[in-house]
Amino acid sequence: MQADGRNEAFRRVYDTYADMLYRLAVSMLRSPSDAEDAVQNAFCRYLDRAPDFRDSEHEKAWLLRVLINQCKDMMRRRKVRAWLPIEALTDIGVQAKSTPALDAVYTLPEKYKAVIILYHLEEMSIDEIAEALSLSPSAVKMRLSRGRDMLREALLKS
Amino acid sequence: MLDEESVKAYKSIRLERDLRADILNRHASRQSSRAFGSQKILRPLVALCSLILICTAVLAGALNTRTGIYTGNTRLGDSSRTAVTETVRYTDPRMRFHLFEISATDDLTSAANDCVPLRVKLGTTAFVEISEGALLLPDGSGNYTYAGFAGEITNGDTLYWSLTDCETLSPLTARFTDADGNLLGTVTLTYVQSDNGWCISGTLSEK
Numbered sequence: 001m002q003a004d005g006r007n008e009a010f011r012r013v014y015d016t017y018a019d020m021l022y023r024l025a026v027s028m029l030r031s032p033s034d035a036e037d038a039v040q041n042a043f044c045r046y047l048d049r050a051p052d053f054r055d056s057e058h059e060k061a062w063l064l065r066v067l068i069n070q071c072k073d074m075m076r077r078r079k080v081r082a083w084l085p086i087e088a089l090t091d092i093g094v095q096a097k098s099t100p101a102l103d104a105v106y107t108l109p110e111k112y113k114a115v116i117i118l119y120h121l122e123e124m125s126i127d128e129i130a131e132a133l134s135l136s137p138s139a140v141k142m143r144l145s146r147g148r149d150m151l152r153e154a155l156l157k158s
Numbered sequence: 159m160l161d162e163e164s165v166k167a168y169k170s171i172r173l174e175r176d177l178r179a180d181i182l183n184r185h186a187s188r189q190s191s192r193a194f195g196s197q198k199i200l201r202p203l204v205a206l207c208s209l210i211l212i213c214t215a216v217l218a219g220a221l222n223t224r225t226g227i228y229t230g231n232t233r234l235g236d237s238s239r240t241a242v243t244e245t246v247r248y249t250d251p252r253m254r255f256h257l258f259e260i261s262a263t264d265d266l267t268s269a270a271n272d273c274v275p276l277r278v279k280l281g282t283t284a285f286v287e288i289s290e291g292a293l294l295l296p297d298g299s300g301n302y303t304y305a306g307f308a309g310e311i312t313n314g315d316t317l318y319w320s321l322t323d324c325e326t327l328s329p330l331t332a333r334f335t336d337a338d339g340n341l342l343g344t345v346t347l348t349y350v351q352s353d354n355g356w357c358i359s360g361t362l363s364e365k
């Protein structure tokens with residue numbers, strides 16, 4: 001019974017957050033298969049050792065933090081440096097269109113890209129992003145401001 | 159900032175494959191391994207831990223240890239690596255750094271030859287986030303790989319602070335958290351040159 005309850009809770013969490021985590025992982029890792037691995041690892045960690053969450057926002061922030069850490073670790077191990085437009089991804093599962101603005105977002109350094117995506121694309125608040133990234137709200141604002149500047153420069157160049 | 163078409167394009171990225179079964183299978187498999195392992199070794203492990211605790215209590219007074227926050231310089235020595243060994247323990251029993259013990263017989267990959275062992279003894283699995291510098295973790299097959307920005311450490315793991323950037327005096331700043339994200343301790347280290355040769359200077363703080 002207890003296991004059924006946990007599995008049911010997991011299914012709820014999966015249905016709520018899987019796509020969001022996947023989108024973010026694809027944006028960071030630029031590989032759908034690696035992104036799937038990162039999402040799997042994040043949910044496995046959820047099943048293994050998720051704490052008692054205060055509320056759904058705390059749960060979301062925790063999952064995001066775990067996923068971003070997974071992606072950072074995978075990126076470093078891969079030593080990925082090249083940027084690929086999303087159209088170059090041909091693995092099964094990526095059927096997304098892209099736009100010049102989105103391509104420009106993907107060129108941003110990782111720490112600015114995460115904040116820009118979470119704020120402008122996932123529509124999270126500053127406080128939510130701060131909790132997810134373990135940053136102060138002012139640090140999030142600074143990264144957002146700098147990320148926007150870099151995005152504008154990239155769009156003007158293109 | 160971003161047009162509606164871009165937002166729409168981003169949100170069209172979706173998982174095409176249902177990962178739930180894979181995730182649950184992996185979790186079940188890990189639970190079984192842990193249960194089997196724990197049943198097999200639990201009783202002798204309890205006995206061994208009790209013995210170790212008693213011995214540790216006896217030896218504690220004989221070791222060169224400091225409790226609390228470490229701040230200071232430790233001479234690294236020259237290329238023969240005759241380093242001073244420091245052990246720093248904290249009031250939180252889960253967090254203990256055993257620093258700078260370098261052995262000429264350490265089996266390191268070529269990538270890790272210029273490293274300072276930062277042996278971390280923890281009572282729990284921890285997560286390290288590195289904001290400056292690079293740490294190397296064992297990859298389970300006798301080699302060492304960059305931990306990158308983040309990595310997981312289990313009790314007894316040895317981390318190596320990579321000094322391949324020592325010409326630029328690349329510092330190390332890292333924080334250790336437990337699995338719930340609670341901060342266990344922080345490390346800041348700098349590799350500096352003095353009249354006595356290269357030294358490591360920095361702080362380890364419990365929280």
